[in-house]
Amino acid sequence: LQSIPEDLFANNPQATDFSYCFSSCTSLQSVPEGLFANNPQATNFRDCFNKTLLQSVPEGLFANNPQATDFWGCFSGTSLQSVPEGLFAHNPQATDFYHCFSGTSLQSVPEGLFAHNPQATNFSYCLYKTSLQSVPEGLFANNTQAMNFSYCFSGTPLQSVPESLFANNTQVTNFSYCFFGTPLQSVPESLFANNTQVTNFKECFKDCTSLESVPTGLFANSPQVKDFTYCFEGCTALQSVPEGLFTNNTQVTNFKECFKDCTSLESVP
Numbered sequence: 001l002q003s004i005p006e007d008l009f010a011n012n013p014q015a016t017d018f019s020y021c022f023s024s025c026t027s028l029q030s031v032p033e034g035l036f037a038n039n040p041q042a043t044n045f046r047d048c049f050n051k052t053l054l055q056s057v058p059e060g061l062f063a064n065n066p067q068a069t070d071f072w073g074c075f076s077g078t079s080l081q082s083v084p085e086g087l088f089a090h091n092p093q094a095t096d097f098y099h100c101f102s103g104t105s106l107q108s109v110p111e112g113l114f115a116h117n118p119q120a121t122n123f124s125y126c127l128y129k130t131s132l133q134s135v136p137e138g139l140f141a142n143n144t145q146a147m148n149f150s151y152c153f154s155g156t157p158l159q160s161v162p163e164s165l166f167a168n169n170t171q172v173t174n175f176s177y178c179f180f181g182t183p184l185q186s187v188p189e190s191l192f193a194n195n196t197q198v199t200n201f202k203e204c205f206k207d208c209t210s211l212e213s214v215p216t217g218l219f220a221n222s223p224q225v226k227d228f229t230y231c232f233e234g235c236t237a238l239q240s241v242p243e244g245l246f247t248n249n250t251q252v253t254n255f256k257e258c259f260k261d262c263t264s265l266e267s268v269p
Contacts, residue, residue, distance in 0.1 A: 139165065
């Protein structure tokens with residue numbers, strides 16, 4: 001399959017589920033903007049274009065799908081290099097962006113990409129193993145219900161992260177593997193300042209081989225954390241650990257191999 005006619009679903013106004021519809025159509029390189037224009041009841045686009053050769057997406061692709069909730073893996077494994085800011089602008093009910101762009105060639109994402117999705121709860125693996133080199137500070141500013149950012153930026157070439165990236169995501173519980181395997185050189189002290197409900201930082205910074213230091217107050221406002229398993233494992237450039245790093249994390253039950261293979265760490269406070 002190399003192309004899709006724009007009016008393919010024009011007479012199917014009751015259609016609700018497009019999950020896996022074009023998944024693994026490995027020769028498909030484009031999609032018409034009005035493909036879902038007459039499907040206002042559609043809720044599920046899970047893995048719809050997964051593993052295709054899509055290089056771009058028309059901004060109005062989901063403009064007439066106000067009931068859409070699930071974009072799980074929608075564009076994962078495609079050849080996407082860019083994404084329009086208004087792609088999800090008309091999907092206020094969207095809750096799930098799990099794996100949405102994972103494995104694509106995205107080098108950047110527009111700041112307002114998720115600005116109109118206030119119900120979104122799941123961003124796990126959302127940008128996993130993309131070519132993302134930077135993150136706009138307000139990317140998740142309007143996603144106040146978000147709870148899961150596990151693996152969100154894992155495997156990307158991200159070298160820095162904006163201080164207020166998660167400032168409005170006060171319901172988050174899971175940051176496990178969030179920056180796993182990235183070349184982060186530093187972490188802002190207030191990165192998790194407003195994430196008081198977090199319980200899981202498992203492998204959050206694992207294999208961040210360029211990370212040389214950790215700010216004292218990084219976890220100061222996350223008193224519910226229980227798991228720091230492998231959190232800094234493989235951070236081979238880490239030279240020191242601040243004395244008060246875990247002072248306020250009194251609920252922790254697991255520090256298993258937290259600093260394993262931190263080969264530059266010479267002492268522990």
